Amino acid sequence: NAGVTQTPKFQVLKTGQSMTLQCAQDMNHNSMYWYRQDPGMGLRLIYYSASEGTTDKGEVPNGYNVSRLNKREFSLRLESAAPSQTSVYFCASSRPGQDSNQPQHFGDGTRLSIL
Amino acid sequence: ILNVEQSPQSLHVQEGDSTNFTCSFPSSNFYALHWYRWETAKSPEALFVMTLNGDEKKKGRISATLNTKEGYSYLYIKGSQPEDSATYLCACDNYGQNFVFGPGTRLSVLP
Numbered sequence: 001n002a003g004v005t006q007t008p009k010f011q012v013l014k015t016g017q018s019m020t021l022q023c024a025q026d027m028n029h030n031s032m033y034w035y036r037q038d039p040g041m042g043l044r045l046i047y048y049s050a051s052e053g054t055t056d057k058g059e060v061p062n063g064y065n066v067s068r069l070n071k072r073e074f075s076l077r078l079e080s081a082a083p084s085q086t087s088v089y090f091c092a093s094s095r096p097g098q099d100s101n102q103p104q105h106f107g108d109g110t111r112l113s114i115l
Numbered sequence: 116i117l118n119v120e121q122s123p124q125s126l127h128v129q130e131g132d133s134t135n136f137t138c139s140f141p142s143s144n145f146y147a148l149h150w151y152r153w154e155t156a157k158s159p160e161a162l163f164v165m166t167l168n169g170d171e172k173k174k175g176r177i178s179a180t181l182n183t184k185e186g187y188s189y190l191y192i193k194g195s196q197p198e199d200s201a202t203y204l205c206a207c208d209n210y211g212q213n214f215v216f217g218p219g220t221r222l223s224v225l226p
Contacts, residue, residue, distance in 0.1 A: 104161070
């Protein structure tokens with residue numbers, strides 16, 4: 001089992017460029033999440049998808065868009081990258097539900113630098 | 116947005132010492148509390164999921180307790196080892212929809 005796979009692992013962009021971060025999970029999880037991690041701030045939720053076909057904003061959605069392509073894949077797009085979006089991005093998935101209390105499973109992260 | 120706090124922000128202990136740190140969260144509308152261990156350059160790994168007031172979970176030398184009435188959870192490490200060095204995150208589960216993470220406690224265990 002690969003778990004949660006993120007691509008790419010590293011990327012350097014110029015201000016104004018666009019790119020899409022890819023995330024795929026093979027655990028048949030319903031819910032998927034995108035976080036950013038900045039020094040001293042822990043993990044902050046950008047967007048999440050509770051199930052295939054739905055997406056919702058998290059704490060810091062501005063400047064990002066997401067697509068839940070199917071149950072396995074959840075992509076994060078930066079339309080016009082800004083230096084403030086320099087961060088490490090983590091994708092996660094879980095199988096939530098009132099009776100399951102499942103933890104989230106994380107990918108290895110994408111380190112993104114915007115110059 | 117839930118506000119989840121952790122203290123201390125960082126901690127240095129000697130090998131063999133026992134230590135503990137705190138996660139605070141709103142006690143109203145509580146659903147579940149998660150603890151994660153996050154080593155540098157790796158992804159967070161789940162340690163515990165806790166749901167009931169008075170819950171106590173244990174995994175080896177690491178244990179956690181939960182008080183949902185007053186809104187806190189403690190994580191304990193007994194006999195710390197250098198391999199325990201990591202950031203420990205707690206996250207409050209908002210009715211199974213999404214998590215709100217605390218900022219983490221960075222633990223360094225000195226040999």
